[in-house]
Amino acid sequence: MTDTAQPVHPSVDARGVAMSFNQGTAEQVDALVDVDLRIESGAFVSLIGPSGCGKSTLLRLIANLIEPTAGQVMVNGKDAAQARLDQDYGMAFQQSGLFDWRTVTKNIELPLELKGWGKAERSARAAEMLELVKLADRGNHMPWQLSGGQQQRIAIARALAAHPPLLLMDEPFGALDEMTREHMQSELLDICAAANTTVVFVTHSIPEAVYLSTQVVVMSAGPGRITDVIDVDLGRTRDEDTREDDGFYKKVTEVREALRGGDHERSTHRSEDR
């Protein structure tokens, strides 16, 4: 779905971005060096790579949760910091991060509360979002009464509640079992198609990246950088048959080989990324 009335700014535009932790000390870690990345509006982009490649760091730079040590990150044509203040994106993490002292509905309303929405508006939107993630009957439950998959769906509903044009996701399905995971992937595609959202998605599962994305960004570690960008032209409507498709297997192989190529120089195992 394309909308010509939208401004022509790319959703994300990172130029010459670098990120070092403990800069200037003996323990300096170059998490990212010289990253250029342009994500067009409406795309679904996965960041994939081994531990320590800086994929989570890149996501956090886009979210302006951390500031880059060099380069510039633009989101929707604005500086990333301004985009955060304007709430131009929603975010979901590996841990659902639901507040266990709030009901499901109240959790979804949290970002709206902070934006100063009125009570009636908030609950109307929360009900709408619950409908979207197919948990309409769970609004008054507490988070701990839900399964892991349901909690993650609520976290996505929360991220999308304020209708942000951009959704940032950090391994949101990483803690789920394989069945739930595949189910959630299909639902995520439906939800994002319905809301016309651009997505940046961090994962370390190759099939997941290929199944979801229009573009897979392959990264490698030591120091963290982008080694390859692979277009996935499987069409925008994907279903369970896509997973059996020959084109799908070819793309999986292509991504795997790209990962291996970037991996050659790595000799030692590196600890946790980010």
Added chain:
Amino acid sequence: MLLAVAIAAGAWELYKALGPPDGGDVFGWRIIPKTNDRVMPHIWEMLAEFGDPEVRGRDTAVWEAMLGYSWYTLRMSLAGLLLGGALGIGLAVLMARFRVVERGLLPYVVLSQTIPLIALAPQVAALGGNWGLPKWTWAAALAAFLSFFPVTIATLRGLQSVPAASLELMDSFAASWWTTLRKLRFPAAVPFIVPGLKLAATASVIGVVVSEVSLGLRGVGFAALSYGQKTTSQPATVYTAVFAAALLGLIMFGLVSAAEAFVMRKRPTEINT
């Protein structure tokens, strides 16, 4: 730590300089402390008091007397801690061995901590007197009463913390329950027992100090009470007892910490219970 003490001392002197000499009321409560020399002596006066004679006209100085009181209290506390520790570990082993004992006894062990067991001091004294036990054992017994609880709970938790895989391993060796306890469960429980003993050390000192007062044993707690009653003649003396009590508590805590450093020297990290 030193800084914290220095600030507390500074606050004391500052308040003494600024506060009302005869105290005051807030909402009908007499809650503003008086600052005259009789009730709030200067800190140097408290320290100097250690050198004064304990009773006017006799030549035992306060520090000598206080050393005697402290040693007495320390011995009783140590005895209480050892007794309480042994009782605590023994009970925990029994509970770990027999599920019935755990289910029957654990509620009482928990309840025993919600009630002021120290109320039993006269009873313990009566029984001790009947059996002709020396007086210090009464206080030690009460201290043991107060200190066994944290040890029991910690040990029980430690004994039950062993991973199922290790237990299966011992089973595959056809090891007896007793061997499993010695080789596996008890070593695994040590990191849990040590924090329990720290709490027990504190509880033991408190138990001894309080039973001294209710039984009339001449230790630090008794000194605090009796010095507190002669503020007219020697207002600063009572603080020497307070200092001694604080020091005693810290010494007991330090002893257990030293034991911990020794026992845990080959263990990787402390377990957070």
Added chain:
Amino acid sequence: MTESRSRRLGDALIAPVCFGVGILAAWEAVVRVTGLKPFVLPAPTAIWTAFTDRFSDVVDKSMVTGANALIGLVLGAVFGIAMSFVIVRFRLLEELVTPLAVALNAVPIVVIVPVLNNMLFGTTSQVPRRLMVTLIVFFVVLVNVSKGLRQVSPTQLELMRSYAASPWEVMKKVRVPNSIGYLVTALRIAAPLAVITAFVSEYFGGPQDGLANAVTNSLNGSKDVTWAYVIGASTLGLIFYLASIGVERVNDATRGPRQAT
């Protein structure tokens, strides 16, 4: 469902009840058989008679000690909560207060009751006892609540940053709700401690109208009277304990079982 629940409760109770009855029976038997004098060790039946005989007096004394414990508990909690906010805000203060709290925990601070008695005209006043309870409760609450304000899930903090939330909003929406569970835990620890402290403080002088005074005054007489007041003290401790457990249950019912304590 309710039937299986009550059966489970019955299963849980049967062992403790058997133990309790067994111990009481053994006690009674030992006293009867060996012919111990009541001023050495009274029989449970004698204690019960003494308790029912002076029931109203036990209640009066319990009210005095209980009021001291309750007032100290409330004041200590209020000051403890207030101070938690202060030390979480000012890092330096925290570094000063934390070692002090640890040291005070290792020290028998009841010995300052005589000092407080002097400072506050104590021989006629309950205030030193209440202050003592306040002090003990204060540190328990301070340590736990400040932990609850600080130990927030990193994901939730990142989330709040992604919402561009102000520090005040983070405090209101994340830290304060997060610390409620810790406050409940602190109260569960502090409630029995408040009774014990109020009781023990009475040993160190002051007015003679509390439970511990009654215990001390019965020292030379028949021990069944002592035990009557011990029952009062135990009941008081239990009431405080059960009340705090009740608060915890209510909290758990709305918030779910807590993972961390």
